[in-house]
Amino acid sequence: MSGFETIIGLEVHVQLNTQTKIFCSCPTSFGESPNTNVCPTCLGLPGALPVLNREVLKKAIQFGTAINATINQNSIFARKNYFYPDLPKAYQISQFEIPIVGKGTLDIEVGGQTKTIGITRAHMEEDAGKNIHEDDYSKVDLNRACTPLLEIVSEPDMRSSDEAIAYLKKLHSIVRFIGISDANMQEGSFRCDANVSIRPKGDSALYTRVEIKNLNSFRFIQKAIEYEVERQIQAWEDNKYAQEVVQETRLFDTQRGITRSMRGKEEAADYRYFPDPDLLPVVIDSALLEEGRQIAELPDEKRQRYIEELGIKASDAVVLTSDLEMATYFEAMIAGGASPKLSVTWLSVELLGRLKAEASLQNCGISPQTLSTLVQRIQEDKISGKGAKEILDILIEQKGGDVDLLIASLGLMQVNDDGAILQAIEEVLEANADKVSEYKNGKDKLFGFFVGQVMKNTKGANPARVNELLKEKLG
Template identity: 50%
Template structure:
C-alpha cells in the first residue's frame, strides 16, 4: 500500500522588541534566571496587561508580507493549561479572532513551485522555561521568557514531504528576518516550530491520525524528525496497527521520537475572551503606513538580481539568503561596479568564513571589499594575491591598499622583467618545450606555474600567459 504524507507546521517567532508583550520587562536573552520579571508577567493578583504596540505592527508586517487577510478587529483569549513554567495558569493568545488569516507562501522543491496556505497568524505570549539538572532528578523554573511576544504562524496541511516542510520553514525564516521582526535564532528558541504529521492511503480524502513533533531547533532536526516519523507511522500502518494521537519529542542523540503527552484539542484549553484586554482595532492609515515601510522581500529581490544583474539562479539564491548579505553585496557592487566579480568573490571568499546570517560580523566592510576588487581590476594585484590580502584584512581590519604596500604585494607587470623570466624558464625545460611544440597545449600551464612559483604569485597571470605563448610559438 502506498501512503501520502500530510504535514502542517506551527511556527513560533519571537518578536524583536525591547520589552515583553504585556509589560515593560526586558526581553534580552541570557540574563540571570528570574531577573526579567514583574507582577504582570508573573500573573500576580491585581496586575493588568498593557499591549505592546510594536507587536501589533510586527504582526501587520508579516500579514502583509504573506498576503494574508488582516482582521480589522481582533481579540485576545485565555488559553488555559497548567505547566510549571506558566505562572498564571493560562496563556494570553488569540483564538476565534486572530489578527491575520488566509495567507500564502510559495516554495520551490526539486524545481517544482508550490503554494502553501497559511491558516492564521496570531499574537501571544511565550511561556517560561524549565532547566533540567543533569545530575539530579530536579528541574528549575526560569520565568525570564514568560511574556516574550510571539507570533504563531499556522500552515494549512498542504505540505507533502519533509523536504517541502523544511523549504517552507526556511522561506518563512527568511521573511521574518527581512522584515526585521525576529532574529531567527533557532538555537536560542526565538524561531521554533512544531510539526503535525499523519499518513493516509493514496487517494483517501480523510486525514490520518496525526502526531505532533516538538523540540526541533534546527532545519536539520526538522528534516530528520519528520523523516523518522514518516517511517515509524508507515511501519505501524503496514502492520495493521493504529497510530496513537500524541505529542512527541525529537531526540537528536538517538535519532528517535519519544512520547511526551497525549495530543490536546482546542476544547482542552477552554478558550474564552480575555476580560482584561479590549479588542485590537487596526486603522487603515496605520496599515497603509506600515505597507509603505515594507522592505523588498526575498523572492522579489532574488528575481531583481536575476533580471537586472544577470546573475544565475544559484548566485541570486545565495546572495539573497539574508537581508544583510543582499545589502552587503549591493553596496559592494555600487562602489566597485563589476557585478559578476563582486558576486563571485563574496560567494567564494567572504561566505567561507561568514555565512549569510553572520555577514554583519565580517570586519571587511563593503567599502574595503570594493577597494580590494578595484586593485585586481587595475592590475595592481592578482586574484591569488587578493585572497592573501583578504585573509589579512579579516585579521587586522586594515584597508587593502595599506596591506599591499606594507607587505610588498604589488603585482609584477613590467614586461621586460617578465620576458627575462619567461626565457629563463623556457631554457631550463627543453623537454616541456618539445612537448608543447608537438601539440600538447596543456604544458603551457606547467610553464605559467613555474613562473608564478618563482615570483611567489606576484606576476600578472594574463601577461605571463601571453608572453609564454609568444615565446614558445616564436
C-alpha cells in the same frame, strides 16, 4: 512508504524582536539572570493589567503583508487556559476566533518544482516562561514570559519532510529579511510544532494526527518527521494503527532519534477559550495599517533583482539570498564599488571557503568594505588573483587589515607599464634565441615558458598584458 501519503501541517512560533514585552514594559533581552526581566503583569500577580504593545501589531501586519494574507483590522484577544509551571497566570493570552492575520500563501521549491503552501492564520500571543531541569529538581525562569509571539499555522499541504523543511527555511528567511525577528533557533526565537499523519495513497480522508512539540533545528525537525512517518506506517501495516497511533503530543528524543509520548493532545474545547476581559478588541486604524504595509525587500524579490539588474547567475542569486547577513554583506561590497560578479566569487567562494566552522561573516573580522577594496584592486589590475588570495589569507589570519598597505608591503603591485613589460620581453627573447626559433617552427608549448620568464623578471607584471604583448612580439 510507496503505498502511503504523508500529511504534514506546521505551527511555527516566532518571537517578535520588540524592545519590550507584549503586555508590559519589561525588556525582551535574552541571556539575563533568571527572573530579572519580570514585573507584576508578566508574573501574573493579582490586580496587574495588560497593556498591548503597538509595535507587536505593526510587526504582525508586516508578516501578513509578506505572505499576501488578509489583515483583520478588528481582532480579539482570548484566554487559553492550561496549567503548567512556566505559566503563572494558568492561562495564556492568545487569539482564537479572530486572529490578526488571516489566510495567506507561501511558495516553496523542492526538486525543481514550485508548490504553494497555504497559511491558515497567524495570531499574536504571549510566550510562556522556561522550565530548567537539573538533577532531582526543576526551576522556572519567567524572563521569557509575556515575550510577544506570532504563531503561524499552515494548512496540512506538505507531503514530505523535504517540503516541510523548504517551507520552514522560506518562513525563517522571510521573518529575518523583513526584520520582525532574529529567528535564532538556538535561543528559541523560531521553533516549530509538527502535525504528522499518514493515509493510503488515493484516500482523501484525514487520519489521526500526532503533534511533535518544540522542535528548534531544521535537522531535528526533519529527523522527527521521518521517524514519526515510519512509526505510523509500521503500526498501519501491523494492523495496530488504531491502538498505537492516538491523537497526542510527542517529544523528539535527539539522542535516540525517536519520538516519545508527552501527553494527550488537547482540543480547542479543552482550553476553554473566552475573550480576555482585561483587553479591548484590537482595532487597527488606516495609519497603522499603512505603516505595517511598508516592508523590506523579500528574499524572492531580492533574488530576482540580482539576476535582472546585476547580471548574477540564478544559482548564485539563490546562495546570496539564502541568508540575510550574506545578502547584506554582498550589497555593502557593491555599494563600495566592487563588481557584482567578482563580489559573488570573492564572497561565496574565496572568503566563505576559507572560514572555519566556528567563524561567520559577523565575527571573521573582515568587513565588506575591506573585501570590496580587495576586489576593486583586482578590477583595476593593481593586483593579480593569486596575489589577492595571498592577501585574503593574511586578512583572515589577523582578522582584518589595510588592503593597500598589504599590497605595498608584500610587493604584490602588478606592473601595468607596457614599456617595462616590453623591455622584459625583449630581454627574455634575446636570452633564449634557440627557444624562439623552436617556437616559430611549431613548438607552441614554449609560449608558457616565455610568459613565466617575463613574469619572473618583472616580479609581478599583469599576466593578461604579458600574454597580449608577447603574442604580438612573437607573431
